[in-house]
Amino acid sequence: MSETTPSDITYAGYLALDDLLATQHPISDEHDEMLFVVIHQTKELWLKQILHEVALAQSLVRAGDLVPAYKSLARVSRIQAVMTQSWDILATMTPADYLRFRGVLGSSSGFQSDQFRRFEAALGLKDERFLRHHEGRPEAHAALKAAIAAPSLYDDALSQLAAAGLPVPAEVLNRDVSRPYEPSEAVEAAWLIVYRDPERWWPLYQLAEKLMDLDDALLTWRHKHVVTVERIIGRRRGTGGTEGVGYLTETLKRRCFPELWSLRTAL
Numbered sequence: 001m002s003e004t005t006p007s008d009i010t011y012a013g014y015l016a017l018d019d020l021l022a023t024q025h026p027i028s029d030e031h032d033e034m035l036f037v038v039i040h041q042t043k044e045l046w047l048k049q050i051l052h053e054v055a056l057a058q059s060l061v062r063a064g065d066l067v068p069a070y071k072s073l074a075r076v077s078r079i080q081a082v083m084t085q086s087w088d089i090l091a092t093m094t095p096a097d098y099l100r101f102r103g104v105l106g107s108s109s110g111f112q113s114d115q116f117r118r119f120e121a122a123l124g125l126k127d128e129r130f131l132r133h134h135e136g137r138p139e140a141h142a143a144l145k146a147a148i149a150a151p152s153l154y155d156d157a158l159s160q161l162a163a164a165g166l167p168v169p170a171e172v173l174n175r176d177v178s179r180p181y182e183p184s185e186a187v188e189a190a191w192l193i194v195y196r197d198p199e200r201w202w203p204l205y206q207l208a209e210k211l212m213d214l215d216d217a218l219l220t221w222r223h224k225h226v227v228t229v230e231r232i233i234g235r236r237r238g239t240g241g242t243e244g245v246g247y248l249t250e251t252l253k254r255r256c257f258p259e260l261w262s263l264r265t266a267l
Contacts, residue, residue: 023041026101032100035092036093039089053072061157066207067203073211126180131144166194191260215260
């Protein structure tokens with residue numbers, strides 16, 4: 001069997017386009033269902049890249065290489081912006097358009113995205129309840145379970161804060177990382193030292209701002225999600241059994257890095 005050389009590689013072959021473009025399978029004959037499928041598949045591809053970048057950023061932060069980590073974190077926030085803009089495309093679908101095929105979706109919902117939950121877990125939003133949605137997908141279940149059990153990007157950042165000699169409490173550093181993070185006044189005080197003298201603590205200061213970019217972008221994505229869903233289905237229940245807009249609105253209260261938000265009031 002001959003080896004493949006660079007001259008043999010085509011655009012379609014390199015990107016496996018025949019496979020990729022064969023994965024859209026609308027169930028109904030409604031025109032707008034294709035858009036619904038493509039939008040959500042595209043989001044999953046971007047989430048795959050986000051997880052790829054966050055994994056690199058975490059390995060760099062854990063090694064104390066904060067500056068090289070900025071590139072991956074900046075890339076993630078830009079991908080998040082693209083994902084947020086995609087809601088505007090979905091919003092071209094009217095309520096009547098969506099209701100023509102909504103029935104074929106069954107109980108499927110973006111609420112069940114294991115990659116999105118892994119991204120949340122990597123940022124510190126841990127919730128074991130989402131594991132039940134993936135019991136029929138062993139690899140996805142294992143990946144999400146591992147993400148919940150592992151230190152988050154924020155855990156890694158706090159470890160670097162402590163390594164730099166800043167007063168992060170031992171109970172925070174040694175906490176059960178599989179549990180949701182609880183805000184700490186002592187952690188806020190440690191970050192305040194950084195923010196009150198950014199020149200001295202520049203690498204940590206910039207890391208904190210890159211983390212804020214991610215949290216800000218996630219909140220912006222959630223807000224646009226709420227607006228788009230309400231525009232298309234109003235206050236109906238979601239296909240996954242959630243309260244729809246009501247549930248999504250509640251998610252706007254979540255903060256991945258709470259002390260980075262609260263310290264701004266104390267500065």
